[in-house]
Amino acid sequence: MSPYPVNMHCPCCRSQYTYKHIAKGEEARCRQCMCVLYRSQQMPNKHYCLPLALTAFIIFWIVQTHPVLYVHFHASHNTATMLQISSIFAQQAMLPLAITSVLLFIIFPLLQLLCFMWIFFFSYFNQRSPGFLGCMKLINLLRPWSMIEVAVLGILIAGIKLSHFLEIAPGTGCWAMLALMLLLTLLNQQNMHALWHLPEKSSVSKDIS
Amino acid sequence: MTQNAFICPVCNSLCDEHFHTQICPCCKTSFHHKKKLSLTKSYVFLSTAVCCYIPANMLPVMQTNLFGNTQNNTIMSGIIDFWLSGSYGIAAIIFIASVFIPCFKFLVLFFLLLSTKYQSQTGKSTRTKLYFFIDQIGYWSMLDVIVVAVISASIQFKSLSTVIPDYGILFFAAMVIFTMLATICYDPYLIWKDIES
Numbered sequence A: 001m002s003p004y005p006v007n008m009h010c011p012c013c014r015s016q017y018t019y020k021h022i023a024k025g026e027e028a029r030c031r032q033c034m035c036v037l038y039r040s041q042q043m044p045n046k047h048y049c050l051p052l053a054l055t056a057f058i059i060f061w062i063v064q065t066h067p068v069l070y071v072h073f074h075a076s077h078n079t080a081t082m083l084q085i086s087s088i089f090a091q092q093a094m095l096p097l098a099i100t101s102v103l104l105f106i107i108f109p110l111l112q113l114l115c116f117m118w119i120f121f122f123s124y125f126n127q128r129s130p131g132f133l134g135c136m137k138l139i140n141l142l143r144p145w146s147m148i149e150v151a152v153l154g155i156l157i158a159g160i161k162l163s164h165f166l167e168i169a170p171g172t173g174c175w176a177m178l179a180l181m182l183l184l185t186l187l188n189q190q191n192m193h194a195l196w197h198l199p200e201k202s203s204v205s206k207d208i209s
Numbered sequence B: 001m002t003q004n005a006f007i008c009p010v011c012n013s014l015c016d017e018h019f020h021t022q023i024c025p026c027c028k029t030s031f032h033h034k035k036k037l038s039l040t041k042s043y044v045f046l047s048t049a050v051c052c053y054i055p056a057n058m059l060p061v062m063q064t065n066l067f068g069n070t071q072n073n074t075i076m077s078g079i080i081d082f083w084l085s086g087s088y089g090i091a092a093i094i095f096i097a098s099v100f101i102p103c104f105k106f107l108v109l110f111f112l113l114l115s116t117k118y119q120s121q122t123g124k125s126t127r128t129k130l131y132f133f134i135d136q137i138g139y140w141s142m143l144d145v146i147v148v149a150v151i152s153a154s155i156q157f158k159s160l161s162t163v164i165p166d167y168g169i170l171f172f173a174a175m176v177i178f179t180m181l182a183t184i185c186y187d188p189y190l191i192w193k194d195i196e197s
Helices: A046-065 A082-091 A095-122 A132-145 A150-161 A172-188 A190-197 A200-209 B038-058 B076-086 B088-117 B124-154 B168-185
Strands: A004-007 A016-018 A027-029 A036-039 A068-074 A074-079 A167-170 B001-008 B015-016 B062-066 B069-073 B161-166
Touching: A046 A082, A046 A095, A046 A172, A068 A150, A068 B124, A074 B124, A082 A095, A082 B124, A082 B161, A095 A132, A095 A150, A095 A172, A095 A190, A095 B076, A095 B168, A132 A190, A132 B168, A150 A167, A150 A172, A150 B088, A150 B124, A200 B168, B001 B076, B038 B076, B038 B088, B038 B168, B062 B124, B069 B076, B076 B088, B088 B168, B124 B161, B124 B168
Parallel strands: A004 B001
Antiparallel strands: A004 A016, A027 A036, A068 A074, A068 A167, B001 B015, B062 B069, B062 B161
16 A cells, blocks of 8 residues: 555545545445445455355245245135246236246345355355456346345235235245345345455465465 | 545455556456446436336236126225225335335436436535435335235136236336336436536
């Protein structure tokens, strides 16, 4: 780091600032437009992040394999899993919507989780994972498109609406989904930028050889 | 003596701005032409979204066939049903997610695009905050799509009662996605651009 003051500008409104060191866990925001200028370089706790990502993956698997809702109507009953819910639009000429909802509610959260697991697995051994840049860009790109929390609220509202004239019971998948929503929020809050300072995997193996 | 630098938004490292090449040495991302054709893309996506919003409200979102009684439900009729049955909170949530947020986003984006076109000098920081706000809340509009999907998937009792999603929800989902794309394409730097020139 240079001993001279470093001038930098806000990426959004180009106001000028002088770089100052900030405390752990803090972030510097632009005074004018509230855009994030930079964050402190605090590493995410590796003993916390990898188990969190693995738990989220197991819970994701439970969400997909167990029914979200049980519906009873006199003698007949019906169950709905997340895949059935997302692909319900496929029965008419609404196939694009079926594909979109499978992507938004299943594929994108899964891809996000896989990226988190890949990055945190290598960071556990103090290495930067192969394809780190791609994973980071994918996580940032998918963030607005992964809609687990919207799905949880939607299932809640639909359950209340259905309970007016049917007998409804939440399934294992419903509770698992609630847990998955919390875990994904925790994972998204991690300061992933700090992981750039880990040594690359190839350079570590070269040093050893 | 000072040194000029910028912070890379992808990897958060402090980069020297020596040769006016805005390429991050750490992750090799270039920020020179950040969002090409930002305004045009945003206009196109926004007008497509507004076009989709009209059939989304006119066409039924689902066709319910309960005990031989067929009924077509639109978004507004669903909200009114909740309100009349006494679930005011849920009626409010659905109203906010599927009517208020989309209309608010249309108005804010249209206002942002117009003010950028005429290079308005007032309320720049408010406009930037407004942009980040609609960027955060946009995806909650997808709520209605999942509600329709859950209801249709749950009520499948062959001859007795069935619920079939209708074309209104297709246009509604398209509207949400196009508004999100319009928001992502808009570059908030455009609000401040003339400061630099």
